Amino acid sequence: MDEKYSSNVISGGKLGRVEAPNARLTRYIVLLYFTKLLKAFGIFESYDLLKVVHIVQFLFILKMGCAVILIFFQKPFSSGKMIPKRQVWIKILKHAVMSCIISLLGFFGLTLCGPLRTLLLFEHSDLVVISLLSVLFTSSGGGPSKTRGAAFFIIAVICLLLFDNDDLMAKMAEHPEGHHDSALTHALYTGIAFLGVADHKGGVVLLVLALCLKVAFNTASRKLSVEIGGTKRLYALSNLVSAVVLLPWVIVLSATTESKVESWSGLILPFAMIIFSVMILDFYVESICMAKLETSRCARYGSISLFLGGLLLANFWTHPLTDQLRAVSNPVHQSSTEHVLSGGVLVSACFFIMADSILSAPSSKGQKGTLVGYSPEGTPLYNFMGDALQHTSQSLPRFIKDSLKQILEEYDSRQIFYFLCLNLAFTFVELFYGVWTNSLGLISDGFHMLFDCSALVLGLFAALMTRWKATRIYSYGYGRVEILSGFINGLFLMVIAFFVFVESVTRLIDPPNINTDMLTPVSVGGLLVNLVGICAFSHAHSHGASKGSCSGHDHGHGHGSAEHSHGGHGHSHGGHGHSHGHGHSHGSAGEGMNANMRGVYLHVLADTLGSVGVIISTILIRQFGWLIADPICSLFIATLIFLSVIPLLKDACEVLLLRTPPQHEKDLNFALEKIQKIEGVLSYRDPHVWRHSASVIAGTIHLQLMSDVVEQRVIQQVSAVLKDAGVNNLTIQLEKEAYFQHMSGLSTGFHEVLTMTQQMESMKYYKDGTCIM
């Protein structure tokens, strides 16, 4: 104890857990190992017993025996304070009923999937499950290691579900009504059969559910145990009450059905063994170890030894050596190999062991703070409020409501949202119908539609983000997100077109036989949905363009030149087929206006083209039997998608690369000439003009002035001139000779002085010679 306090948190300076010397704890750990081995043995034993004894009878005997022993040791009635109140007794009753249900589920799972799998699935400590759930359902999981542990846990469960070729599965399928003869087991069996999974898998699911229930139950019963006066007392009382609760059921059962057991006397020893190992010893040792070791260590050592013991026993249980042991419990049992070790179980056991050791490890990291800002001294300030706290402040329904309201506020996002809903509805109808009729083509088409929906979701998100307020980091506002989203959507279309291209080339070489029966209704449906989308979005285009031209007064100039360039584009691209021309004209009309909407629109257009292509090729194949029509159609479609995406990509690239906006180029050149003619302006340098987003055109320019000019007047004139040219976010730096003198005084570097003097020389030249160009 002394060391424990000497390495105090505060004095030692080491935050975290306090390590106790290992030598002292070794005996507890050994005890824990031994107990867990015994428990594993008991569970194997009880699996064999459950084959002959009915589950309710089994549970009753277990609870009864446990209660008798515990009352003898613990003396809950004579020692400690009395339990006078009725409410407390009702609580104990509830507790007992819940524990009965959980043990019933657990033992039923045991009959379904065998002792080893039950051990692996059911015998996790609360700590492991709680940290697993916190990783899965809260964002503050506790670092990458916990995430890894959770992933291992899930992989292990999936391994048990998918990769475990249990021999019993086939056997159970033969006689699913085999040896269960009560209403309860029948109900559970029908429940599992309704889910449409094999019994063994049903057992896995059942055990996982029971595990979660157990953890919740343990957490809830903690308060009750304090109220009653100790966990042990509660345990004793609860066992007694549950035995009483189960008694009538057992009587009814034994009256109605005849038992399969020949001699109950032969079962006394195994029952005693199970009661001792599973119910009593485990409980006491665990409570001792909880007190002496830390919870995390206890959980880790306990579960690992349990799993290893289970693996060991599973290896030997069917062995001839243990046959005599089993003969005691069940002499008539045929020695079949059921629930044996398989590769899947081994792998999942490894994963479970790793997951438990990771998840039960105490999280070493402290809370992660979020940077709030900087103090006046310049030191960063962190906010140590947990993420959970911030999450609870906004409830999920409220969040959904808010974002829906935001979506429906603006025209663009509303259009995308409605179309997304339509698309998703169609997709799910298709998927369900595909599952219903077991048609793989429909299902894969449904997934394809979902894949396409991701582009719509991206567009919707960008349309939402565009309206966010400018922040410190996004100092111009979020308008540029729209362009980036348009660019990504363009790339997306490129990828789609590329895959279609590759696919059609392979089909061109080797045309497969296509079943056209299902294709036509699906593609017609898709066509209809997409036509609705095209109508909506083309309307949105014209709407957006018209709105832009009337609302933005500074767009007046830009609009005219946009039309001009549109004409130019039309000439250069005239002759790509009707549909392309259509899409292109739209694209040019909204040039720079809304890349996001253009991307979404092109997506819908590409989908429509796909549907049309499918319909045409179906007709051709049906009428003329031209199998080659399909790949040719898709080649054509791929090319069309390519060609229609190019202008979008080009425009988005130009904006992202900070190119001078092409439709303002002429005006700008004109404006720069004008600026040079302003009185007092000698020259200008570094004129940067770029489009930041659909509505913001930013510009910076440096002007050299004569020393006797009023700067602010020049600023006014220059900004008026540039505003006419379409620049609406302007920064003008005005430099006189004094500036260069100051700069050369301030700058200590030789090169800077050199450049400054050179610039001054040039200015002097201007002043002496032709003052103004």
Added chain:
Amino acid sequence: MTSFPARNLSNKPDVVPCGVTERKVSPSDKPDMVVLDVISIKDSDAPVHRKKCETDTYVLGTIHPFRRSHRSVLGRFAQEFSLVTSDRRSWRILLFGVLNLICTACLLMWCSSTNSMALTAYTYLTIFDLFSLITCLLSFWVTMKKPSQVYSFGFERFEVLAVFASTVLVQLGALFILKESVERFVEQPEVHTGRLLVGTFVALFFNLLTLLSVKNKPFVFVSEAASTSWLQEHVADLSRSLCGLIPALSSVLLPRMNPFVLINLAGAFALGITYMLIEINNYNAMDTASAMAIALMIFGTMYPMSVYSGKVLLQTTPSHVIGQLDKLLREVSTLDGVLEVRNEHFWTIGFGSLAGSVHVRIRRDADEQMVLAHVTNRLNTLVSTLTVQIFKDDWARHSLTSSTLPTGSLSLSEYVTSAAFPPVMSKQHDESNPATSTPAKPSSPPPEFSFNTPGKHVQPVVFQTAHQHRPFNAPLSYGMSPYSSMLNQGFAHPSDGPAMRLGFGVGTRMPSVQGYRTVNAAPHRYGSSLPSSQTGQQRP
């Protein structure tokens, strides 16, 4: 792989070069031929720039080729290509590119023969390597180019866009793999293991060879600057615990792992497991599972990089320089005469170089060129492409006096003008917007700037009442610098103003708020007298 057709097309340019092109074709081996028409900015006319822009976007088209419609563009591309190939370093990259193409073609063939989704996902990493090689070529090209008129910031952004595009393309490919894998879970086809392991090792070998032997500047930068991917985090966590057991490994494992090497190794590992399981137990579903795992790893690795480059493209202030920038802006706002700093926009042009623009509002009597020089001097250490606009309210009235005065000298006429001003100011108050100015201010500056003024209007007060206090000026202004700068960062709330003012007023024995508001003209004396001494102080 995708750029293969483009290269082929570009090698036989079927172009009718127009006027500009002809001029440029002849000296195609000279690296800085572009400078010719870049320098002559002013007399360049529109058609030239249209041509140029098409070239530039086409070079970007190496990432997404198939732009067949621009026929003349192909010639431009070939020309730029020959410009890049004139450098011997690029030959090496081209060699690796050719190797990569062969390797990719082989892998794609094996993918279709083995029918393995996981190998396809792994092949996408090879394709990504091709993209990164193209990006590397592009970065060579960028270093040769000078800023043109339309691309006035230079061509560094092409690198960023190329990195962004290649990471996004690979992620889209991974999305495609995910979709295919989900479809495969419904019906699992058989996977032939014949070429699986061979393909894995060939791909791993080529990927590692390409990664380790080509010095890929943009990707190295991004992978170091971007936040760690979850794959890296997990590996770091594992290796940390491993180093706890075997400390000797710490030099190998503890430094940050290269994400590309990591994902290649992890993908090869997943494929190896797949091969084993399919060979031993015929678990065909494992192929799909490992394809999904590889796709998720691709997402994890590429996502931070695309976020980083995307943020550069979105013209955001990089979060790691915000602290430094704040410090500099605080310094700027404490300069003499500066009232507030606003509309500050700072963003990165390419990878690294910062650009920015800022509006600085100064007192009416302050010397604009002096303030400009100081502000530029401060910010130039961090921001290379800087534009500072100096702003004065009500300049028209003040220009009468300030323009006639020589800078930095104290003259008696200042007192005269200052004495003449108060009536003017009170008249100005009538014009001010009552919504933005509090009634406590009898003479407030024009409404659009009213919210942030107090932090600076305080100083003159001290010297108006007690002229002999002047020696304290510098310490005072610097002492309060952190607070006033917090106000002047552009996000300050108007409500912060009065409290600040009050606090300072008490500290300097000023009883009322109105006191120094009414004597707004006082700065003349103080402001114009100080610059000579202030200059000395502010010099670093």
